[in-house]
Amino acid sequence: MKTLINFENVSRWYGEVIALNDISINIPPGVTGLLGPNGAGKSTFLNLVTGRLNPSKGKVTVLGENPRNNFKLARFYGFVPEQDAYYEKLSGLDFMTYMAQLHGFERKAAKRASMEILERHNLLTHMNKPVAAYSKGMRQRIKLAQALIHDPEILYLDEPMNGMDPIGRNETIDLVKKLSSAGKTIIVSSHILHEVEAMTQQIILMHNGKILAEGIVQEIRGLIDEYPHNVIIHTDRAREMASQLLNYDDVIDINIEDKQNRLKVQSKEPEKFYQNLVATIVENGYNVTYIDSPDDNLQSVFKYLVK
Amino acid sequence: MPIFEQTYRKWEGTLKTTGIRWLPITKMGIKQTFKKKRFLLFFIGCQIPFLVFAIRLIIGALVPENIENAPEFLKITPSFFAHFLWIQSSFIFIMTIWSGANLINGDYQSNALQLYLSKPLTQLDYILGKLSIVAFFNLTITVVPAILLFILRALIKYENSWFVQNLWVIPAILGLSLAISVIHSLFILCLSAITTNSRFSTIAYFIILFFTDGIADLLHSLRRVHSLLNISISNDLFSLFQIFFGKHAAKIPGYSEKMADPYYGAAILIVLCVLCYFVIKRRVGRIEVIQ
Numbered sequence: 001m002k003t004l005i006n007f008e009n010v011s012r013w014y015g016e017v018i019a020l021n022d023i024s025i026n027i028p029p030g031v032t033g034l035l036g037p038n039g040a041g042k043s044t045f046l047n048l049v050t051g052r053l054n055p056s057k058g059k060v061t062v063l064g065e066n067p068r069n070n071f072k073l074a075r076f077y078g079f080v081p082e083q084d085a086y087y088e089k090l091s092g093l094d095f096m097t098y099m100a101q102l103h104g105f106e107r108k109a110a111k112r113a114s115m116e117i118l119e120r121h122n123l124l125t126h127m128n129k130p131v132a133a134y135s136k137g138m139r140q141r142i143k144l145a146q147a148l149i150h151d152p153e154i155l156y157l158d159e160p161m162n163g164m165d166p167i168g169r170n171e172t173i174d175l176v177k178k179l180s181s182a183g184k185t186i187i188v189s190s191h192i193l194h195e196v197e198a199m200t201q202q203i204i205l206m207h208n209g210k211i212l213a214e215g216i217v218q219e220i221r222g223l224i225d226e227y228p229h230n231v232i233i234h235t236d237r238a239r240e241m242a243s244q245l246l247n248y249d250d251v252i253d254i255n256i257e258d259k260q261n262r263l264k265v266q267s268k269e270p271e272k273f274y275q276n277l278v279a280t281i282v283e284n285g286y287n288v289t290y291i292d293s294p295d296d297n298l299q300s301v302f303k304y305l306v307k
Numbered sequence: 308m309p310i311f312e313q314t315y316r317k318w319e320g321t322l323k324t325t326g327i328r329w330l331p332i333t334k335m336g337i338k339q340t341f342k343k344k345r346f347l348l349f350f351i352g353c354q355i356p357f358l359v360f361a362i363r364l365i366i367g368a369l370v371p372e373n374i375e376n377a378p379e380f381l382k383i384t385p386s387f388f389a390h391f392l393w394i395q396s397s398f399i400f401i402m403t404i405w406s407g408a409n410l411i412n413g414d415y416q417s418n419a420l421q422l423y424l425s426k427p428l429t430q431l432d433y434i435l436g437k438l439s440i441v442a443f444f445n446l447t448i449t450v451v452p453a454i455l456l457f458i459l460r461a462l463i464k465y466e467n468s469w470f471v472q473n474l475w476v477i478p479a480i481l482g483l484s485l486a487i488s489v490i491h492s493l494f495i496l497c498l499s500a501i502t503t504n505s506r507f508s509t510i511a512y513f514i515i516l517f518f519t520d521g522i523a524d525l526l527h528s529l530r531r532v533h534s535l536l537n538i539s540i541s542n543d544l545f546s547l548f549q550i551f552f553g554k555h556a557a558k559i560p561g562y563s564e565k566m567a568d569p570y571y572g573a574a575i576l577i578v579l580c581v582l583c584y585f586v587i588k589r590r591v592g593r594i595e596v597i598q
Binding site for chain 2: 050052069071072074075077078079081083084085086087088089098099101102103104146147
């Protein structure tokens with residue numbers, strides 16, 4: 001099998017902190033999920049493959065080249081950072097045009113490519129609005145669009161679904177699948193197993209800078225199902241939503257914090273839960289401002305694996 | 308409908324880059340800075356000395372040469388152009404702050420740095436792109452009007468001897484403006500790279516320039532050692548006038564008080580510029596560590 005990204009005994013430390021510890025791995029084409037809790041070394045991994053960092057020890061190659069200070073390699077990959085990263089005052093179109101120009105597009109070509117990609121990401125009608133006025137989902141989509149504008153071969157996604165609503169999550173999952181079908185190689189980092197699982201079966205499980213497991217999604221799935229999946233929801237009518245969610249079989253427990261209109265739901269079947277959640281929101285017209293899944297259930301699996 | 312093979316498609320072209328990679332950064336920075344209305348007013352205000360000098364030049368050119376005891380300020384000598392740049396150098400100070408104080412820390416705040424560095428740009432491209440924004444504004448109030456004044460003098464009253472005799476003024480204007488602009492730009496970028504917002508970088512810029520000025524004046528008045536004037540960064544910048552305009556710099560009104568040793572001054576500025584560049588490079592390449 002062809003290898004696109006190769007790590008050979010790679011370690012990276014920052015002072016006394018070891019972020020990656022003697023990692024050797026070959027990443028083939030297709031979608032690969034980089035799964036691990038915060039601090040596992042996922043971001044360091046992505047910084048190494050994008051050339052922002054040099055390994056303290058070992059060798060990293062991407063498409064057969066050393067990515068460090070290799071600006072030419074950036075033409076072959078797109079990077080979607082975890083944090084919001086844009087100039088808020090720019091309109092969506094101006095932001096995208098600028099990103100395209102940084103890739104070497106001439107102004108007219110940059111504008112044309114920007115409009116095409118904005119259309120593909122359902123942002124064309126909002127292209128003249130400043131990015132500051134975009135919703136969380138729109139911001140995520142434009143962040144993804146900027147990484148795809150030059151039609152890269154490899155796409156790095158750092159926690160792409162953080163803070164996204166269920167519809168946005170589904171859209172992103174669909175897009176990753178489409179890109180994968182189009183022959184792109186995608187590395188997606190996440191701390192939520194079921195999100196990664198929806199995109200790929202090929203998983204690298206990271207913890208404390210080490211690779212615990214590779215390509216064993218079913219096995220991980222089995223382990224994680226033993227632990228309840230936590231979802232935090234901020235909504236205008238927390239109590240009412242809680243009573244409706246309790247009707248579903250997969251929901252084990254719900255904690256309500258009235259003052260913040262915040263629900264913490266525990267479900268044993270996250271896939272099913274998210275489907276039911278979308279239906280509940282749409283049918284009852286809840287105003288949901290925030291959905292997140294903390295990684296404490298994944299932590300339990302890691303604790304189990306490292307025993 | 309196209310059917311794609313679900314595998315990696317090898318790029319068959321050659322890896323090559325075209326054009327100046329950092330130019331879009333500069334263009335965007337200039338465009339965004341010009342969108343600030345107050346900045347635009349200031350920018351227009353910076354051209355007022357040009358109008359005053361142009362009027363002075365026209366009057367000077369029209370005064371018959373055979374008039375004895377014509378006022379000194381009506382004579383269009385190389386010190387006329389040096390004087391113009393001397394006045395503009397005080398505007399450069401504010402221009403630099405306005406156009407450069409938030410260039411890098413603004414990117415920290417908006418997390419834009421990681422986007423830049425995931426594009427086909429080196430850290431040097433990024434720094435050059437940002438540096439050129441400040442340098443552009445500084446040059447538009449120095450080199451552009453100064454060269455226009457020179458052309459205006461040549462057009463109003465063309466004298467071959469004056470033109471040939473003073474042709475060296477053009478490279479002097481270019482060299483001095485470029486040196487001052489780049490030095491100011493590097494200073495502010497460095498401060499922008501080590502601070503978290505534009506207010507801090509502005510304050511730091513003020514403190515460094517005025518503090519070193521005060522220390523230099525104090526020590527010079529106590530010890531009367533000429534080279535102590537070089538402690539002041541402003542004096543070092545002013546000393547560049549002597550390098551580019553030679554003895555004509557001394558005719559600039561008020562210049563003698565600031566006349567530090569030009570070669571010490573240039574050496575200090577070169578060291579500071581190299582230091583600033585490495586600080587910027589280090590800060591731009593820095594990665595946040597989540598433990």
